[in-house]
Amino acid sequence: MTMRRAELRAAGRKAAARWARLAGLALAAGCVSGAVWAQASFGQIDVRGNQRIETSTVLTYAGIEPGSPVTAGQINAAKQRLLASGLFESVEVTPARGTLIIEVQEFPTINRISIEGNRRLNDEVLEGLVTSQPRRVYSPSTATADARAIADAYFQAGRLAATVTPKIIVRDQNRVDLVFEVTEAAVVEVERIGFVGNRSFSDRRLRQALGTKQAGIFRQIIRRDTFLEDRVQFDRQVLTDFYRSRGFVDFEVLSVTPEFSRERDAFFLTFNIREGQRFELGEISVTTDVPDLDVAAFERVVRARTGQTYSPTRIEDTVARLEREAIELGLDFIRADPVITRNDRELTLDVAFNLTRGPRILVERIDIEGNSTTLDRVIRRQFRVVEGDPFNPREIRDSAERIRALGYFANSDVTTREGTAPDRVIVDVNVEEQPTGSLTLGGSYSLDEGFGFAIGLSERNFLGRGQFLNVSIAAGIDNNNSSLTLAEPSLLGRDLNGSVSIYYRSTDSFNADFNTDELGFRPTLGFPVSDNGRLELNYRLSRDTISDVQSGDPTILGDNGSSAIIQREEGRLVTSSIGYNYSYNSARTGLDPNTRYRFEFGQNFGGVGGDTQFVETLALAGYETKVMNEDVGLSATVRGAALNFTEGNSRVIDRYRGRNYARGFTANGIGPRDLTATNQDALGGNYAVGVAFEADFPVGLPEEYGIRGGVFYDIGSIWGLDDTAGTGGEVDDDFHLRQVIGATIFWTTPIGPLRFDFTRALEKEDYDDERTFDFRVSTRF
Template sequence: MRAASSFLGAASALALSTTMVVSGAAVVTIGTVEMAQAATVSRIVVKGNGRISASTVRGNITIKPGKSFTNDDINESVKQLFQTGLFSDVQMQVSGNSLVVTVQENQIVNAVVFNGNKKIKDEQLEQAVQTKALSPYNKPQLEADKRTIQQAYESIGRKDATVETQVVPLDNGRVNIAFNINEGDRTDIKSINFVGNHAFTDGRLADVLQTKRTNFLSWLTRKDVYNPTKLDADQQRLRQFYYNHGFADFRIVSSVADFDPNANAYTITITVDEGARYKFGNVQIDSSVAGVNSSELRGLLQTRKGDTYNAKDVEDTVEAISDRIASQGYPFAEVTPRGNRDFQNHTIGVSYLVDQGQRAYVERIEIAGNTRTRDYVIRRAFDISEGDAFNKVAVREAKRRLEALGYFSSVDIDTRQGSEPDRVILVVNVQDKPTGEFSIGGGYSTDQGATVNASITERNFLGRGQFIRVSAGGGSDSRNYQVSFTEPYFLGYRLAAGFDASHIDNSYFDNYDYSQDSFTLRASAPITDDIRAGLAYTFERTDYDITDSDDLSQTYKRDLSVDDRITSSVTASLTYDTIDDHNLPREGFYAKASAQFAGVGGDADFLKITGKAAYYHPIIESADVIGSLSAGAGQLIKTNGSVNTFDQFFLGGETIRGFDTRGIGPRAYCDDDTSGCDHSYDDPLGGATYLNASAEVSFPMPVIPQDVGIRGAVFADAGTLYGLDNNPASDDRIVGDDFNIRASVGASIIWASPFGPLRFDYAVPVAKEDYDDVQNFRFGASTNF
């Protein structure tokens, strides 16, 4: 080698032979090179390339003919060539005035196939792996793809799935890649254990978690899939649960998931330190903002001295005060809760400090991660937009709204510095999740017998945030079809608007059939976080068909004889709702009042005013024993002449258990033993006024694991239905048109099944009339509201 003439300005030369590892992919040998501080070459010679052109090699190195280079440039050039993924080996050597680059090309992947997979589709696996057709064959990448596939199977509860790769050489440096998959069996969660808990039972804490123990329905619910990320989220739910029940010192000592390969099952053990239970001490508001009067804000406090400490109440108070002072013209004011903990008396005093926060504006809101949901659906969750004053409380509220939508598996909102010191950029990262659902199920109710129902639901239609559902069902004596659509932000406002259309054919009444078509336009808007107002218009056409007139009263014959009876009505409603969980209410209050006016055209003329309320509260919190009280009332007022029998209220087993549907209240009653009666009928006529009340205590069923979703209950119901506004025909024998209380007591089994909530009630009437229709056992869907 002519080192002296090859390196300009070289004071000395070194003979260097070295090896290096590039990106963990291969060991690279840099051939013997005489090095100095700087050198130049007149040309670059590429050897060993076949499919890949020499220009591609030259274009991926930093060394250029005629320009000086050093050993660092050689190292960087080798790295760049390996990063292309085109080569399995690269060597560089200076020979005279030439840099010789010798490469060994990677083989090219001709095709990638997956064998043995059924639970995960080919399309999903193709997106997950990095080895793809026409990409360079890379053995380390192939190993990484194997791990990726195994992790995908772990995420669906199949930890013992195995993956093997098969490389089939072809001509011209090509290979076929096959991933041979053994999906294995479902990995169970054998048990979820809690250590250190005293205030709440294991079952109550397990109910807080989304991860569930394997049971006989896990194949359907898929809630027993172990996932570290899911378990981390469950730990946060556990913390929030304790913080909201007075345990401000609560901490999770450890969370361990032990896998038993022989049983192919996890045992999860969560060790907790509950700490003491606290109550609120002194609560005050201190303001340093001129013009903000602390005493005027005290009515917004949801934290009161003597109440059990609740972190959510503190957060709600901060939001309420922040909203109030912002509306008063102080957009930059911040509310900070400061706790004063008394360890001896187990109280926490809270001071809400109102300070003038840092003046900052929202420069822009960036949306990332959404592959399906449109940006504007995410943006409209914010009460602030570009140019508005930055408000941390508004950002937290937006995060809660986005999580409550149910469109995303994760929602994160971060901030970063904007273009100016007083500018803030909000970065919203979301991850879409499936929002469509197809369900099919069957059941049996004592009203309609065996039924089958199927529905298709999409809660984020076309990524627009719209709700749509199409359902159909029925039994041997009935058919029903329904379409519902809701736009949650009508005309860009937080106004939910939509429609319902349905068709029903029923023939399960003894003496008549009916067909009903209904169409409803509805809208609702929030007044506060807990109060919502609604308005709806309903057009309903009902056609009755008498099948046996001999056993019908004159009143029924008259009212059933009307062909295509039209009811055109407007309904206004107001709802107050603080229930914690509508699937299984434990705490909170629910109330709804509505007024329906029929007479906007059509055949019906009446005003119906109804109201109902329910209150839930734990009786024995540690054992998850829940008490509830509920009540309802209704009044029908005729506005023009008489009303039809079927316009009135009917009451029975759905409200006062132990009685048949339409089992109580006024009725046209006649049988062959009645003096002057020459035929038989027993027709409920409905009533103009009703009152009802219930008390219930529900509890986990002994022995049965709580996460199966089966609970027991005992209850007492009472109510009455009276008053006639439908002018019964003169020859009807009328009974029950008076204020007589009916009452019952009983027991229930409630099951939150994968097919929907089911309820089995057995009730015994303790106060009834002789002509009432009794039904002790009742089975059907369970609804709370």
């Protein structure tokens, strides 16, 4: 038994040794095989499956030369390059007995491309977004990108839920039809805009400031109620500017939360804001550390005053004034740095404008690129600096804003870079031009003028010179008005505005028993005389005709002749006059967003040749403001006019008529009248005065309807004639005040602003032609 066990153990040891030798041989064989695959060469490369693509093209993408040693990694890289070419749907690379087999399956070619399911956006628009092309190789990644581009177009149109699916229809000869299936979905509108945290201004007032609007009754025409994220981001900045211009220096938009409605067809926008406190200007001072600099000379140009509402615009205006004063005094490189000290107890901000001498950096040159039509000088004149002037970053920023404000360019970038020396700066201006011409078609209607149409052609950048050209023709049932105007905003390269107008106006028994015909030529020249004031000089040469006056004796019963005064005035006269007009408008600087006042005064002197000699004086003063947290607007206007003929008499075509001096009457409803004439002809007056007070306010309707209410009170008169002979003493040209009260409905619509006036005359003459209701509509396309 013991011997048997010993024999078995010896046999086991021999078997184990034999298996060990076999395992070693197998391991050695595996190592040899791995060494061979780690690097091999193939004497032949066999390309299979290609139909349209040449074998040489496949080998080029593979990048493997016959007979060259390659590794498994290089073979895998060759496969990836072939797949990345976009030519093949699948690629297999297989080594077999000295031959490398590359088997490919080509992508099909596109037979045709179609878009289905689109109704809101036409094929031409969408096809311009598709980069896939017929008779080219179909690429799934390209088709997916095209579908995304189409979906983005619908997103910009407010159809956020629109989907686009690319599909292929297999045809013969390895071709496919590429079809983009569109599901448009409904427009996702902004149904409601709300605010959290606003105490000083109502939701209604803040919504007026935003570019995004709530969906209203004209939602199919107005597209500002469509949810666009870019517009919402813009509204954040608009809201910030709104508050900070009104003294809320700590204002912040904490978040904007868009919420989908349950039906996923509308958005609810909520602006979460923090207003902070309203600050006023405290102590205003000018300081300096520049030796021999007279601070008193700079203090005189500061317009900011203690107690005014703080506004970044007011501070920027003061900085500009101080730096401009330094240049006028011959002091270069002077900078005005506002140092603001906050007083939370008094809610004031003390501002010290510290005058310092900045780095001595000069403008080396101004390079302009991107303008193919606009002349360089049009862009260059927006800069207040030229080559060799001291470099002022604020002035460069202002110049960039002026270039953008021209409206000639879709994009404009103004940047600076170091010049040929550390103390030199090059200003780069890169612009992208956009169309500046427009064709206007329109219609109008009023109770006085009836229906009318208008056609106009305008070009804001005529011949690339920055000039304004406008041709307009407007005609009604019995009147027309045509004009041609060419304006140069920078005459002789200076801040001079020159224009030339040729006009033709005519009426055919327009609210009168006679016709008129006026053909004129009017050049003007305007220039600033202060920050808010401008002076305009003008000349007028016109040929004015009164014709088709009904003849006869109006004092005889049954005779339908016109007034003897108008009969004497029939005929043609040439008017040649020179004049001036001064205007002051606080809105030109825009330092106060809630208050605006303006003043105009001008005179025209006839007799520089021609057939008439006269002096005409015109004056106007107006004031507008907003109260009750800017929800209510108030305005007051006073206007007056006087026409004095030094030789001869005025004519009805020269005298003042119309409703500019008192609403609630027809075009010739008030003023001197010949009571002996059958039609009691309105004659117009040499003198006119009018005072108007008006208030507009919300009426409780959602502001997206665009409807506001208003009330007004007018008082005015037109009076005075030169000669009343031949009328039997029945001409009333005395001074009679008219008083009118009224209520108004203002309606802002996509076709233009509408105004509905309901009036009642508190004081009038028996012969006045009153109108208790009036409205006007005008639209442009």
